[in-house]
Amino acid sequence: MGVMRIVDSTGDSSVTWAIDDPVSVAEAEAVFARLAGERKIPFARTSGAPASDAERIRAFDPALEEIVWVRPIAGG
Amino acid sequence: MLGLPAIESIDDLADGRQLLVLHGGGEIVVGTARPYPHPVAGCEWLSARPRVHRAPRAVLPPRPDRPAATARAEALLESLLQPVQLADWRTTRHFWVDTPRGPVLLGDLYALVHQPNSEPGIERVLCVVPDRHTELPRADIWVNLLLVLAVEPDAFFRVAIQRGLRVRRA
Numbered sequence: 001m002g003v004m005r006i007v008d009s010t011g012d013s014s015v016t017w018a019i020d021d022p023v024s025v026a027e028a029e030a031v032f033a034r035l036a037g038e039r040k041i042p043f044a045r046t047s048g049a050p051a052s053d054a055e056r057i058r059a060f061d062p063a064l065e066e067i068v069w070v071r072p073i074a075g076g
Numbered sequence: 077m078l079g080l081p082a083i084e085s086i087d088d089l090a091d092g093r094q095l096l097v098l099h100g101g102g103e104i105v106v107g108t109a110r111p112y113p114h115p116v117a118g119c120e121w122l123s124a125r126p127r128v129h130r131a132p133r134a135v136l137p138p139r140p141d142r143p144a145a146t147a148r149a150e151a152l153l154e155s156l157l158q159p160v161q162l163a164d165w166r167t168t169r170h171f172w173v174d175t176p177r178g179p180v181l182l183g184d185l186y187a188l189v190h191q192p193n194s195e196p197g198i199e200r201v202l203c204v205v206p207d208r209h210t211e212l213p214r215a216d217i218w219v220n221l222l223l224v225l226a227v228e229p230d231a232f233f234r235v236a237i238q239r240g241l242r243v244r245r246a
Contacts, residue, residue, distance in 0.1 A: 007206075007216040011148025039207075043223045051156040051226040052174075068152070070220040071206040075237030076186055 002062060004028060004042075006035065006069040017062060025062045032060035032067070040069045090115070142213075149215035156222055173222055175229040182218050182225075190236075191244060201240035204232060 004015040017028035032042070045054040047065045057067065082099040089095055093107035114120050154162055161171040170183025180202070181189040190200045206212065206220040224232050 005152060007149070007152070007212060007219055009145060009211045009213075011145040011213055011216065012152055041224070043227055045156075048155055050158045050161075051222045052158060054156075054223060054227050056227050068156075068219070068223060070223055071208065071212075073204050073206050073220065073224055073232065073235055075235045076203040076205040 002028065002064055002066065004031060004035075004067045004069060006040070007071065012068075019062045028062070029060045035069050039072045041072060043068050043070070146213045146215065149213035149219065153215040153219050153222070156219060171218075173225045175225055175232075177229060177233060180225055180232075182221055185214070185217065187239060188221070188236075197244055199242050199244045200238050201242070202236040203239050204236045 002017050002019065005012040006015070015028055015031050017024035019025065035042070042057050043051075043054040044057045044061075044064045044067050045051075054068070057064070060067075081102060083096050084099050085097045087095040087097070089105070089107075090112050091109040092112070093105050093109055096104045096106060098104065111121075111124075154165070157165060157171060161173070164171040165183075168183070170181055172179045172181050176193075178191045178193040180191075186203045186205070188202045188204060190202050192198070192200060204221060206217055209217050209220075212220070221232070
């Protein structure tokens with residue numbers, strides 16, 4: 001089971017998929033494409049791994065355990 | 077006994093004080109400042125403007141979902157921290173993130189402390205925020221900056237705006 005966590009005003013919203021469930025994978029892939037279109041930034045990690053072990057990803061891979069989506073940053 | 081440097085010139089300032097220009101380049105302002113008209117017609121000094129007393133703000137009750145949002149954001153943040161960072165976060169609400177350009181302290185919004193490797197004696201105070209950050213729980217802001225700093229530090233430093241520069245604390 002994979003999970004996307006998208007930081008937002010609720011803390012984060014989750015989208016899950018099962019690698020053996022094509023429907024959930026397709027839905028997760030669609031969410032990935034939408035968020036990427038919003039310029040949000042995806043980082044993948046194995047579940048519970050620290051940020052230093054995370055990896056920036058460019059495409060959805062259903063084999064990933066966890067994707068954390070954050071927002072673009074700017075100088076304030 | 078120390079001798080005073082020679083005075084090269086004395087200039088009268090608009091507020092009644094005098095500027096003494098010393099031999100060798102030093103300058104001293106002496107005297108007592110007194111009010112004088114603003115040099116721009118129609119303007120007045122800030123200190124001369126009447127103070128605006130703002131109406132007290134209404135205290136809104138906390139949104140019912142806020143504690144849950146905060147708890148979720150804190151849990152996500154803590155899951156991303158290394159043990160040392162986690163200990164710092166739980167005790168000080170701050171933590172350091174190592175980068176190739178030197179560590180960055182997260183914990184004060186709009187005032188992120190960077191200790192550049194290339195400048196051992198100083199600290200830079202930087203400001204970087206996520207898009208529409210005011211709608212995020214505070215811990216989510218640190219999640220956002222932590223991941224960018226830890227994985228793509230150049231992206232962080234590329235947009236960072238320096239707010240201050242100071243001598244590094246021990």
